[in-house]
Amino acid sequence: MAALLVAAGRGLRAGDGEPKQYRLVNGRPVLAHALMPFLAEPAIERVAVVIGEGDEARYANAIAGLDSARLVAPTLGGETRQASVRRGLLALSRAGFDGIVLVHDAARPFVSRAQISAAIHRLGAGDLAAIPAMPVTDTIKRTDTSGHVAETPPRDQLVSVQTPQAFRFGPLLEAHEAAAAALQHGFTDDAALMEWAGHTVATFRGDPANVKLTHAEDFLRANARHGAVLVTRVGTGYDVHAFGPGDHVWLGGVRIGHDQGVVAHSDGDVGLHALTDALLGALADGDIGTHFPPSDPQWRGAASAQFLAFAAQRVRERGGRIDHLDLTIVCEAPKVGPHREAIRAEIAAITGVAIGKVAIKATTSERMGFTGRREGLAALATATIRLPEED
Incomplete structure (x- = not known):
């Protein structure tokens, strides 16, 4: 008996950031949660995972600390x-396997040992496939291409389907090979493919707790389910750069023409630097100089977008989310107003949040101080995030 976990998707509906199977729930990657019940089931002799290209390091991090004796190479x-x-x-197949295989979506981290056992036992002597099914409680409508209701199927004949799905290995592989040869590529689960191949699919009772994490809100509920209370944290950031020779400045990831440049080790984007420090401050994770020291030559002339993207990723890695980013730019020139929406859009893209969560303001210092004398420009930022509460 083998388990095959599918973890190659990008999870685009969950929002920008890490693929959803590698995001944290209660401090552990979703994939790790999904793997543990299969690794704990004595009847399963090997566990295989299908991963996305370029996810090798993420996968290695996800399985760190797990009992990997039965894990085969991804x-x-x-x-x-x-x-x-x-x-x-x-x-x-190349490894010589031929038995019963349980196919499970890695985005279902709450699969239980009981569900795995039910899948194994439902695959009777005469069955080639068995899947967990849940009765549908909502009325389901089928619509046509214009969005009008075309049919209302009887609710008592409808079920929603979960994983793990259990199959006799040989027939499932044959069905996949036949579909590939026939250029049939639209199957969203393996039971549908077996139906297409002419096989009968048995069902057994699903588990309401065995939910699939699809959208960003699902991760908030998942953390809450594990008792992880999300608390609001606020961080502030400040940056300043003096003007120097040049013909442009970078503000909020946007190149703005100006009669001077700035003196800086990187591209000198005070807006992105301030926002980076605000996020790191909310995380209590040092500051921009901690992670990107100006003494390191690799950051000379570097685009500040990578600093802010790094900080946003740190939030996601901690199981948190960014609620709001507020940036104030202080300078006599250049004028920020004409570029405000472009800056908002750029910051939203870098951090992976909706543009409605990014606020940009600009002001002068009424010709007082170094900004008033046009010697440089400054930025102040506030970041509001939510993180799982720590002891």
């Missing part, structure tokens, strides 16, 4: 879930 997935499962099955 397989690189394809462009679709169907292609990824096929590649995983072929890898198992």
Whole structure:
């Protein structure tokens, strides 16, 4: 018996950032949560994972600390879930496997030992496939291409389907190979592919707790389910740079023409530097100089967008989310107003938040101080985030 976990997707509906299977729930990657019940099941002799290209380091981090004695080397997935499962099955076949395989989506981290056991036992002597199914409680409508209701199927005949799905290995691989040869690529689960191949699929009772994490809000609920209370944290940042020779300045990731440049080790973007420090401050994770010291030559002339992206990623790695970014730029010139929306859009793209969560303000110092004398420019930032509460 083997388990095959599909973890090659990008999880775009969960928002920008890490693929959802590597985001944290209660301090541990989703994939790790999904793997643990299978690794704890004595009947399963090997556990295989299909990962996305370039995710090798993420995968290694996710399985760190797990009992990996039955974990086989990961397989690189394809462009679709169907292609990824096929590649995983072929890898198992090349290793000589032929038995029962449980196919599970890595984005379902709350699968229980009881569900795994139910999948194993439901696959009776005469069945080739068995899947967990939940009764549908909502009325379901089928719509046509214009958005009008075309049909209302009887609710008592409808179920929603989960994973793990259990299959006889040989017939499942044959069905995948036949679909690939026939250029049939639209299957969203393996049970549908077995149906297409002419096989009967049995069902067993699903588990309401075995939810799939799809959207950003699902991760908030998942952390709450694990008792992780999300608390609001606020950080502030400040940066200043003197003017020097040049013909432009960078503000909020936007290049703005000016009769001077700035004196800086990197590109001197005071807006992004201040926001980076605000996020790091909310995390209690040092400051921009801690992670990107000006003494390090690799940051000479570096684009400040990578500093802010790093800080935003640190928030996600801690299981948190960015609620709001507020930036004030202080200078007599250049004028910020004409570039405000471009700056908002750039900061939103860098941090992976909606543009409505980014506020940009500009002011002068009424010709007082170094900014009033046009000797330089400054920025002040506030970042509001939510993190799982720590002891």
